[in-house]
Amino acid sequence: MLNRLNKYLGGKKMGYILNEEQNSLVDMVEKFMTNEVKPHVAEFDITGEFPKELYKKAFELGLHCIDIPEEFGGGGVDYLTAAAIYEEIGKVDAGFATGLCATSLALKPVLIAGTPEQKKLFSDIIIPGAFGAFCLTEPDAGSDAGSIRTTAVRDGDEYIINGGKCFITNGGVSDVYVVFASTDKSKGLKGLTAFIVERSRAGITVGKEENKMGIRLSNTSEVIFEDVRIPVTNLLGKEGDGFKIAMKTLDLSRPFVGVIAVGIAQRAIDESIKYSKERITFGKPIAKFQAIQFMLADMDIETEAARQMVVHAIQLILANKPYSREAAIAKCLAGDVAVKVALDAIQILGGYGYSRDYPVEKLLRDAKIFQIFEGTNQIQRVIIAGQLLK
Amino acid sequence: MNILVCVKQVPDTTEIKIDPITNTLIRAGVPSIVNPFDAYALDLAVRIKETNGGLITVLSMGPEQAKAALKECLSVGADKAILVSDRAFGGSDTLATSYILSTTIKAIENKTEKFDLILCGKQAIDGDTGQVGPEIAEHLGYAQVTYAEDITVDGKIVRVTRENDDRHEIIETQIPAVITVIKTAYEPKYATIRSKMAANRVQIPTMTSGDLDIDLERAGLKGSPTKVKKTFTPQLKKSGIIIKGETGSESALKLISLLSDARLI
Numbered sequence: 001m002l003n004r005l006n007k008y009l010g011g012k013k014m015g016y017i018l019n020e021e022q023n024s025l026v027d028m029v030e031k032f033m034t035n036e037v038k039p040h041v042a043e044f045d046i047t048g049e050f051p052k053e054l055y056k057k058a059f060e061l062g063l064h065c066i067d068i069p070e071e072f073g074g075g076g077v078d079y080l081t082a083a084a085i086y087e088e089i090g091k092v093d094a095g096f097a098t099g100l101c102a103t104s105l106a107l108k109p110v111l112i113a114g115t116p117e118q119k120k121l122f123s124d125i126i127i128p129g130a131f132g133a134f135c136l137t138e139p140d141a142g143s144d145a146g147s148i149r150t151t152a153v154r155d156g157d158e159y160i161i162n163g164g165k166c167f168i169t170n171g172g173v174s175d176v177y178v179v180f181a182s183t184d185k186s187k188g189l190k191g192l193t194a195f196i197v198e199r200s201r202a203g204i205t206v207g208k209e210e211n212k213m214g215i216r217l218s219n220t221s222e223v224i225f226e227d228v229r230i231p232v233t234n235l236l237g238k239e240g241d242g243f244k245i246a247m248k249t250l251d252l253s254r255p256f257v258g259v260i261a262v263g264i265a266q267r268a269i270d271e272s273i274k275y276s277k278e279r280i281t282f283g284k285p286i287a288k289f290q291a292i293q294f295m296l297a298d299m300d301i302e303t304e305a306a307r308q309m310v311v312h313a314i315q316l317i318l319a320n321k322p323y324s325r326e327a328a329i330a331k332c333l334a335g336d337v338a339v340k341v342a343l344d345a346i347q348i349l350g351g352y353g354y355s356r357d358y359p360v361e362k363l364l365r366d367a368k369i370f371q372i373f374e375g376t377n378q379i380q381r382v383i384i385a386g387q388l389l390k
Numbered sequence: 391m392n393i394l395v396c397v398k399q400v401p402d403t404t405e406i407k408i409d410p411i412t413n414t415l416i417r418a419g420v421p422s423i424v425n426p427f428d429a430y431a432l433d434l435a436v437r438i439k440e441t442n443g444g445l446i447t448v449l450s451m452g453p454e455q456a457k458a459a460l461k462e463c464l465s466v467g468a469d470k471a472i473l474v475s476d477r478a479f480g481g482s483d484t485l486a487t488s489y490i491l492s493t494t495i496k497a498i499e500n501k502t503e504k505f506d507l508i509l510c511g512k513q514a515i516d517g518d519t520g521q522v523g524p525e526i527a528e529h530l531g532y533a534q535v536t537y538a539e540d541i542t543v544d545g546k547i548v549r550v551t552r553e554n555d556d557r558h559e560i561i562e563t564q565i566p567a568v569i570t571v572i573k574t575a576y577e578p579k580y581a582t583i584r585s586k587m588a589a590n591r592v593q594i595p596t597m598t599s600g601d602l603d604i605d606l607e608r609a610g611l612k613g614s615p616t617k618v619k620k621t622f623t624p625q626l627k628k629s630g631i632i633i634k635g636e637t638g639s640e641s642a643l644k645l646i647s648l649l650s651d652a653r654l655i
Contacts, residue, residue, distance in 0.1 A: 020458060021590040025583065028465075032580055062583035075583035 059129035090263020095215035106132030171221035192242030214365030258334035268345035335370035391444030399459035427511025436467035465581035483614035488525030527568035
């Protein structure tokens with residue numbers, strides 16, 4: 001309500017039809033991000049240091065569990081407002097948004113398949129202010145989840161987990177993981193099982209932290225499990241349910257990942273508008289030239305279209321209708337749009353766009369991953385084609 | 391500590407533009423906010439509650455849409471909110487407004503407990519008169535301390551750090567008291583997602599003239615003998631040069647050379 005140190009660029013919120021109360025939630029997050037996080041983003045992007053204190057402030061607001069139901073201590077915010085909130089966070093820093101979203105992502109398999117006790121166990125760790133991580137990917141198993149080599153072997157009333165996961169968002173900072181391991185290699189995908197693994201269990205090591213091109217305010221690390229023993233009560237659902245749980249979780253999180261990319265694109269547009277009003281060339285601001293105007297218009301067309309695919313996918317989720325195709329379109333389109341619009345923003349800023357002293361080159365570095373993680377855009381196309389050719 | 395904070399919903403004047411033809415403010419489309427000084431007052435109330443315990447009620451006089459401002463207050467630590475609203479109150483100047491608020495305060499106190507402290511922002515950023523707070527104190531016959539930048543409560547003793555142009559005063563006051571608040575040194579508290587969601591769900595009661603022991607001749611346009619004619623910041627003419635060298639003797643040398651250049655010595 002108080003400090004107005006950094007004015008929010010860009011003006012009115014676009015694209016989400018929200019009521020006054022929902023808008024006030026989004027406004028609050030926008031102010032928090034602008035005043036508390038934005039001034040520090042460039043510095044953390046350069047050094048790669050993990051912005052622990054900034055995340056702590058975000059936890060205090062409850063930004064790590066926005067759409068988790070209130071009965072588990074979450075914000076209980078509806079999915080549409082949550083999307084608008086993630087877009088605001090993404091506008092300031094996509095890495096920060098990813099770190100928060102990934103915590104929510106880790107909670108989702110538990111909410112989908114867990115018992116009331118498991119939901120409580122997991123929520124009690126995360127809600128007070130801690131990271132969670134969703135551990136699926138391995139060095140030999142990215143898109144090909146069936147090649148997962150991490151094993152979980154039953155031993156009495158425990159499972160023993162052995163294996164290594166890589167490219168895990170929040171891997172190095174989480175207090176709890178959801179780990180996908182094979183309980184039966186012969187069954188391939190149908191042999192995958194999901195487990196809750198607390199960081200405090202013996203045998204867990206955090207390996208290499210990735211030195212990434214972008215989203216550098218999020219932690220991405222290897223996590224290694226060596227004879228990690230967990231009680232049978234940490235098994236989510238039944239043996240063999242793992243792949244289904246993973247896919248359901250990724251489907252549900254896809255629109256939110258897409259909306260963070262929309263945030264990157266929107267930021268690129270906002271920076272381009274600001275610059276083109278100020279930069280004088282041939283006697284006038286470059287905003288007066290149709291070449292720039294047409295570029296801005298095209299950037300806006302693409303970004304709004306991506307945003308509306310996110311909104312549509314969410315509407316289908318809320319209406320309890322099938323949404324895999326639409327979620328895949330939303331994520332795929334948003335990722336592609338974010339990269340293109342970031343490139344355009346650099347072009348509009350010209351030489352300054354290429355400089356690290358201006359914020360747009362970072363947007364391209366951040367945008368690229370959105371064509372790769374959470375299901376590559378190639379996998380998204382496989383999903384969409386699969387729906388078309390059913 | 392039973393604390394009342396008076397708040398006003400105002401247009402966000404940092405967003406306001408002036409119509410170049412009529413030279414008046416363009417209010418359409420300008421977002422409404424809690425008057426920033428009232429927000430500082432509420433923040434101080436929340437800090438008092440954190441150390442001393444108690445209850446905070448926020449009160450606003452305004453149209454139905456002012457409930458949005460009251461909900462903002464609930465989301466950052468107020469416990470109860472009340473709107474007082476009536477068509478008869480339209481067009482009230484500061485005298486009428488302070489009269490209406492005072493009768494509302496008396497009506498609330500009749501039903502619940504008396505307030506120990508009544509906090510107000512020093513002025514509203516749309517009216518800028520700074521009169522309503524002190525006028526409430528006069529209507530109620532309470533002690534008043536203005537321009538508070540901090541308040542500490544020690545049992546029944548209230549100490550106010552009062553700002554002046556060139557100094558601070560520490561003023562102890564009895565309760566009940568009305569205190570007007572300026573920009574404080576504290577970091578603003580953010581609401582949380584949960585507190586905002588909870589605040590959004592609260593049904594805020596509206597009191598009307600029927601709930602008050604009020605003389606309607608003293609409310610609204612009828613009860614408004616004053617009108618804001620013009621608001622401006624007076625120009626402070628400051629002449630003189632400040633000499634600040636690394637050491638006293640350096641400053642003295644500079645001063646001597648200036649005085650000799652001006653042929654004064």
